[in-house]
Amino acid sequence: MNITLEFSAIQKLPECIVYINKQPKYQGPVIDVIHIEHFDEGTMELSIAFTNKKPEDTVVNSTGDIVEDKSFELDRIVIDKYDLEELKWESKYQASNGVVYNKCLFFGPPGEFIIHLENPILPWMLRTRHRYKDDDPNWQEDYNYYDKACKLLEQI
Amino acid sequence: MVLQVIVQMLKLFKGKLFSYLVAVNKGMLFDDARYYAKYALQGSRAIPDSDIHHTVTEAISEYANTPVTFDHLNNFVNNFKDWVGLPLDKFDADYSAGCTQSFDSFYLRHRHKKFRCYVGEYFYHLKTWQSNNIDWSFINNKNPLTNGDALVISYPFCDTGDFWNSLVFEECCQKNIPVLIDMCYYPLTQGCNFNLDYECIDTVAFSLSKVFPVANYRIGVRYTRNNINDGQKLHHSINYNNMLSAFIGIKLIEKYNVTHIHNIYNYKQKDACEFFNLTQSDSVLFGVGDKDWNIYSRSNLLNAYQLDYNPNMFCNRICLIPVYEHWDLFERFKNEYNT
Numbered sequence: 001m002n003i004t005l006e007f008s009a010i011q012k013l014p015e016c017i018v019y020i021n022k023q024p025k026y027q028g029p030v031i032d033v034i035h036i037e038h039f040d041e042g043t044m045e046l047s048i049a050f051t052n053k054k055p056e057d058t059v060v061n062s063t064g065d066i067v068e069d070k071s072f073e074l075d076r077i078v079i080d081k082y083d084l085e086e087l088k089w090e091s092k093y094q095a096s097n098g099v100v101y102n103k104c105l106f107f108g109p110p111g112e113f114i115i116h117l118e119n120p121i122l123p124w125m126l127r128t129r130h131r132y133k134d135d136d137p138n139w140q141e142d143y144n145y146y147d148k149a150c151k152l153l154e155q156i
Numbered sequence: 157m158v159l160q161v162i163v164q165m166l167k168l169f170k171g172k173l174f175s176y177l178v179a180v181n182k183g184m185l186f187d188d189a190r191y192y193a194k195y196a197l198q199g200s201r202a203i204p205d206s207d208i209h210h211t212v213t214e215a216i217s218e219y220a221n222t223p224v225t226f227d228h229l230n231n232f233v234n235n236f237k238d239w240v241g242l243p244l245d246k247f248d249a250d251y252s253a254g255c256t257q258s259f260d261s262f263y264l265r266h267r268h269k270k271f272r273c274y275v276g277e278y279f280y281h282l283k284t285w286q287s288n289n290i291d292w293s294f295i296n297n298k299n300p301l302t303n304g305d306a307l308v309i310s311y312p313f314c315d316t317g318d319f320w321n322s323l324v325f326e327e328c329c330q331k332n333i334p335v336l337i338d339m340c341y342y343p344l345t346q347g348c349n350f351n352l353d354y355e356c357i358d359t360v361a362f363s364l365s366k367v368f369p370v371a372n373y374r375i376g377v378r379y380t381r382n383n384i385n386d387g388q389k390l391h392h393s394i395n396y397n398n399m400l401s402a403f404i405g406i407k408l409i410e411k412y413n414v415t416h417i418h419n420i421y422n423y424k425q426k427d428a429c430e431f432f433n434l435t436q437s438d439s440v441l442f443g444v445g446d447k448d449w450n451i452y453s454r455s456n457l458l459n460a461y462q463l464d465y466n467p468n469m470f471c472n473r474i475c476l477i478p479v480y481e482h483w484d485l486f487e488r489f490k491n492e493y494n495t
Contacts (some may be wrong), residue, residue, distance in 0.1 A: 081185055122186055142190050148168060149176035149189070152159070156488040 001119045003046070004078040005034045012070035014107065015052040021045055030072045030107075041119050048074065053110035074105040074113060079121040087128055091115035122146075159493045171197060171432050171474070172451060174489055178482050196478040197452045200317075200341075200441055202369040203417060203477055208408070212370060215407040219400050226395045229402040232409070233392070236377040239409040240342065240362060243352055247360065247379035250392030251402060254371070255340045256280065258361035258378040259308070261388040262336045263290065266306040266358075269334070273308045276315025276470050278338060279454075279461045281308050286463070303331045306358075310338040311350065315471045317341055317439030319348055328356035336361065340376075343367035343414050344439040346422070358384070366441070367417050368408055374398065375405040421480055428479045431490050437473070445472035 005018065010030050018026040018036055021044055025036040038044065050072075057070035077084040093104035095111035107113065118124035126139035163170060175196045179189035233251050237244045252258045263271070263284065271285055271292035285292040293299050301307065307328055312319050328335050335356045340363040352360065360379040365371035378388060391397055418440045425443065429436040434443025445452065452474055453467035479486050 126186075142193075143186070145168060145172055145176045145193065146180070146186050146189055148162070149173060149180045152173075152177060152489070152492070153180050156492045 001038050001080050001121060003036045003038060004076070005036075005048070005074065006076040006078070007032060007034070007072050008075045010072040012057060012068070013052075014050060014070050014072050016107075017049045017051055019045070019047045019049065022047075027051075038119060044117050044119055046077075046115050046117055048107075048113040050107045050110050050112070053107075069108065071106065071108045073107065077115070079117070082121055082125060084121075084125065087125055088115070090128060159495075163493070169448070169451065170493070171445075171449065174432075174486065175478065177489055178478050178485060181482065181485055195456060197474050197476075198454075198456055199475055200366060200473075201475070201477065202366055202371065203421065203441070203480055204369045205417070205420075208368050208412070211407060211411055212368070212373075212404055215404045216400070218407075219403045222403070224399060226399075228406050229395065229397055229399055232375075232402040232406040233377055235406065235409060236362065237379075240339075240414050241347060242342075242350055244360065244379050246353070246381075248382055248384070248389065250378050250380070250389050251397040252361060252363070252376035252378040252388065253374035253398065253401075254365050254376045255338055255361040255363040256374075256376075257388060258359055258376065259284070259336065259338070261378070261386050262306070262308070262334075262359050265384070265386055266334055269304055269306040271308060272301060272305045272333075274313075274315075276313065277308060278310060278314045279457060279463055282463055283461045301327055301331060301333055303333070305331070305333045307333050307335045307356075308338065309335060310341065312339075312341040312345060312437075312439050314338070314341070316444050316473060317344070317437035317442040318444075319345070319438050325351075325354040325356055329354055332356075334358035340366050341439040341441075344418060344441055346415055346418050346438075364405060364408060368412075370401075370404060370408070373401040373404055375401045375408075421476075424480055424483060425476060427490075428476050428486065431486075431493075432474070434474055441475060441477065443474045443476055445474050447472075449474060 007030055014030045015028060016030050017024050018034060020036070020038045025038070026034050053070055058066055059068035061067050074088065077088045088105065089103040091103065091113060093101040093111055093113050095101065095109040097109070105113070123143050126136065126143055130136040130139050163173065172193060175193035176189055178196065179192040184192060229251060233249045237249060259280065267290070271281070271290060272295050273281055275294050284290070295301055307324070309324065325335065333356055336359040337357060338361050340361070342362065344367055358381060361376065363376035365375070380389065421440045425436055425440050428434070429443040432443065434445050437444055449472035453472055454470045455467040458465055458467060
């Protein structure tokens with residue numbers, strides 16, 4: 001699977017390591033777009049660790065407001081051409097101090113963004129969407145057709 | 157046979173699988189593929205034949221460089237009778253914006269009558285009558301035709317694309333019921349002998365929208381009795397019609413005979429119907445499916461027209477255009493399935 005991570009609001013050269021199932025796939029500066037690949041089918045944990053955040057990176061004014069910080073935001077996760085869209089919120093941000101922020105795409109405190117996905121991604125997306133919205137009872141049947149058609153096209 | 161076994165094991169439906177195959181072949185992701193597969197085998201529209209499209213494009217270009225005269229408009233209307241090859245000499249011909257203008261004119265002229273049609277007739281009638289509080293009802297055993305009705309009927313029949321035999325015209329003559337015959341599917345057939353001598357026949361409507369990919373140009377011809385003078389006939393007599401559309405129309409009927417599309421696609425229709433277990437329609441666009449094809453019932457069209465009827469009232473009229481458009485893919489699919 002091809003995974004594209006799109007970031008924004010990148011401040012003060014943050015660095016990260018992107019893991020799949022604890023295996024590092026990218027290590028370096030946070031840039032607008034990071035591409036990684038993963039080949040094993042089944043469940044997978046995608047995590048993005050914020051690796052170079054130090055206390056002195058955060059500058060506050062006399063009233064305690066942050067005026068400068070090393071930080072970034074995760075905008076989009078696109079896997080095999082499918083934008084996870086709202087499903088990117090099916091994640092948590094586990095700060096190094098132990099605090100867990102659910103549905104957090106902002107990399108402020110040192111810590112790690114974690115989301116549990118599956119390869120292939122499409123059935124996970126359809127199943128997860130239906131679990132929340134309860135509006136797509138036929139997703140499995142239609143996915144079977146789509147999946148079979150994709151495989152058949154390679155074959156004929 | 158491997159594919160056949162897989163299809164049976166997974167309880168997949170061949171028609172739906174083929175629709176998905178076309179969608180995937182077009183490069184569609186899941187949501188688009190799903191939408192395509194839901195609608196592709198439904199409705200009725202002309203085959204997007206590239207040669208005909210080229211003829212239309214050339215006609216438009218030529219029209220832009222042609223001094224505007226009424227000749228093309230009159231030629232189109234006057235020559236249409238010979239093109240369809242039906243005995244329409246006893247009728248006056250005028251231009252019609254598709255069949256639809258003819259329908260509207262018929263509704264208006266017979267507005268004090270009760271409109272009648274058979275179940276399966278074109279949904280436009282139902283929608284128009286309902287939306288305008290026009291008195292109407294389906295014809296059935298409990299509600300037969302009666303004096304004071306006006307009948308709208310398609311030939312071939314809209315629900316299946318098939319020709320039909322019935323004594324309805326005799327009955328309409330006896331009961332003094334004016335009849336509009338919608339013949340928009342006729343150029344999709346190999347033709348037939350059709351007796352248009354019945355006095356009850358008030359209007360015969362033709363359109364090129366189903367046979368050629370020109371639906372948005374609204375090209376048609378209406379035939380009415382000599383004593384009928386309405387707004388549509390007035391428009392024709394004062395040359396107040398769509399010249400470009402008539403120009404395209406004359407170019408099309410000059411180049412292609414009325415059975416052109418049927419002759420090209422008839423063998424493909426036969427092949428596709430055999431493979432998908434459909435009954436071949438007299439109109440080359442369609443096959444008619446049994447209850448296995450209920451997923452391609454009229455439910456989507458009923459929703460589009462905002463009509464509240466049980467889809468099971470209607471035949472599963474399957475539009476074969478995606479098969480014709482992707483004939484090579486269909487043959488590969490069929491071979492894989494049968495191998």
